[in-house]
Amino acid sequence: MTIKFPSRLIFSAFSLALLAGCGDKTTDTSENKQDSTVAGRTPVAMTAPKLEDTFKAEIDALSAHPQVKEAFQFIEDYDEQTIKTLIALTEIEAPPYKEKNRSDKYLSLLKEAGADSVWQDEVWNAFGLVKGTKRGKVLAFCAHLDTVFPEGTDTHVQQSGDTLKAPGISDDTRGLAILITIMKAIRKAGIQPENDILFIGNVGEEGQGDLRGAKYLFGPNGPKIDAFISVDGSGHESVTNQALGSHRYRITFEGPGGHSWGAFGLGNPHHALGRAITYFTDEADKFTRSGPKTNYNVGVISGGTSVNSIPFESIMEVDMRSESPESLVKVDTILQRAVRKALADQNKLKRHGPDLTVKIEMIGDRPSGEHPESMAIVQRGIAATQFVGGRPTLRRGSTDSNIPISKGIPAITIGGGGMGRNAHSLDEYFINKDGVLGIKRALLIVLAEVGIDDEMRIESR
Ligand SMILES: [Zn+2]
Structure with missing residues (x-):
């Protein structure tokens, strides 16, 4: 529209x-x-x-x-x-x-x-x-x-x-x-x-x-x-x-941020977000291929200040809907698991500085x-x-x-x-x-x- x-x-x-x-x-x-x-x-x-x-x-x-x-x-x-x-x-x-x-x-x-x-x-x-x-x-x-x-x-x-x-x-x-x-x-x-x-x-x-x-x-x-x-x-x-039920989230990965050259090796929130989307969509795709109609959508991504800065935050907004309450809970669980795994995996790649963190906010919940x-x-x-x-x-x-x-x-x-x-x-x-x-x-x-x-x-x- x-x-x-x-x-x-x-x-x-x-x-x-x-x-x-x-x-x-x-x-x-x-x-x-x-x-x-x-x-x-x-x-x-x-x-x-x-x-x-x-x-x-x-x-x-x-x-x-x-x-x-x-x-x-x-x-x-x-x-x-x-x-x-x-x-x-x-x-x-x-x-x-x-x-x-x-x-x-x-x-x-x-x-x-x-x-x-x-x-x-x-x-x-x-x-x-x-x-x-x-x-x-x-x-x-x-x-x-x-x-x-x-x-x-x-x-x-x-x-x-x-x-x-x-x-x-x-x-x-x-x-x-x-x-x-x-x-x-x-x-x-x-x-x-x-x-x-x-x-x-x-x-x-x-x-x-x-x-x-x-x-x-x-x-x-x-x-x-x-x-x-x-x-x-x-x-x-x-x-x-x-x-039709739906769950919506705003997910924010956060880190200290810094110069892309001078601070190289700090945890990068965008990299973590990219992983989270891949982990989530890979699993969610398999799950939604059969059973009651269920969808998922990363509708908004934002964050970062310039091409040569490690961002201090990376944000996505995700919408999931399902005809079935059980399937909605299941696809929601897939998202949460993907986010936690992305955070852990990205933190393993970090060479110095504090760990990245993640904030998960529910912004929509319709049963x-x-x-x-x-x-x-x-x-x-x-x-x-x-x-x-x-x-x-x-x-x-x-x-x-x-x-x-x-x-x-x-x-x-x-x-x-x-x-x-x-x-x-x-x-x-x-x-x-x-x-x-x-x-x-x-x-x-x-x-x-x-x-x-x-x-x-x-x-x-
Ligand atoms: Zn109306």
Whole structure:
């Protein structure tokens, strides 16, 4: 993917690499042509997933429910306003670790949409609770506040015809906007859920954030969550039920450094790094030739000051991903072993001075895992997709759902409807083509998860 940035923005090789790689999304451009739920996810089930009769019946019954029909009508009537919300939110910058302004605005939208209570946590995840009558189970319904774009990026939305162009407009401001519309639809139609729906605008989904918002939600200070749906990007056909895990490291070999002639014989960090890459890639190549799909990539190398200086440091950044948690651990072990061996071997060649040392920092850790096609939340995703006329596909991706999926908590990621393209680039755009289908699909899945309390019909607000 080509990423163009305004010339006034200056990037380090590192931040650029993170931005470019921040897909954390598997790359398959063919997928972008059909459904860009989460920019560039690899379709894993090309045959249609199996829908069980009970879940089809459940979604059919829900969609025939008079209040749900009212909610559908509201979603259609409100569509212009949904787009206005999308534009307003897109124009509030939300760079990694700097989501507070957007979080504050989102909190006010959640309140205005009719949440029973709203609050923020200490990482600036924004919450709006719609209470259920039974209050047994809590469904977290999320979209991420952050974008991959650094501070100073022009987020002004340019409209030409039906195309809305701005960085972050689809990934994931579209998700944020439809959550607001769905809360309003529930309120306007007087739908009383049986269980709680916790609407969340969460921080830190993208590369640099390393899912920190979702990690906080499922950490010791997070709320009770029994099921999780994240809306990420556009489209109304894919259901991500499989989490692609990744480990990322920054590895720094260090030594005293000196003149290449005068200090010759000192340990050379670049030489150690070169060895580490050779040892690592030789073994990793053998390991990844078979078994679950696993990759490895040295994406950045840096260090050194001049051609006639022994460098004092040599740095590489490494990304590894796998469909299988075991394979991810294994390829990680291969890296660690290669680094230790390179250090020891290079130190044997040193003729004087102190030993080289190495620092290994983990800069990314996303767990993997998957939920079976038969799990209720996955079935509801398939059924609702079919109901709105889409062709459901199950996918593997790296999204906020990685965290609950890895913990065995029911979770899926879906698109927010419409058509988004060029995610993570300044040329990102969104077209509101059949956008309401994605909103209706999300509403159906949410209501199937929490249930409607028919005894407690409430008057429209
Ligand atoms: Zn996203």
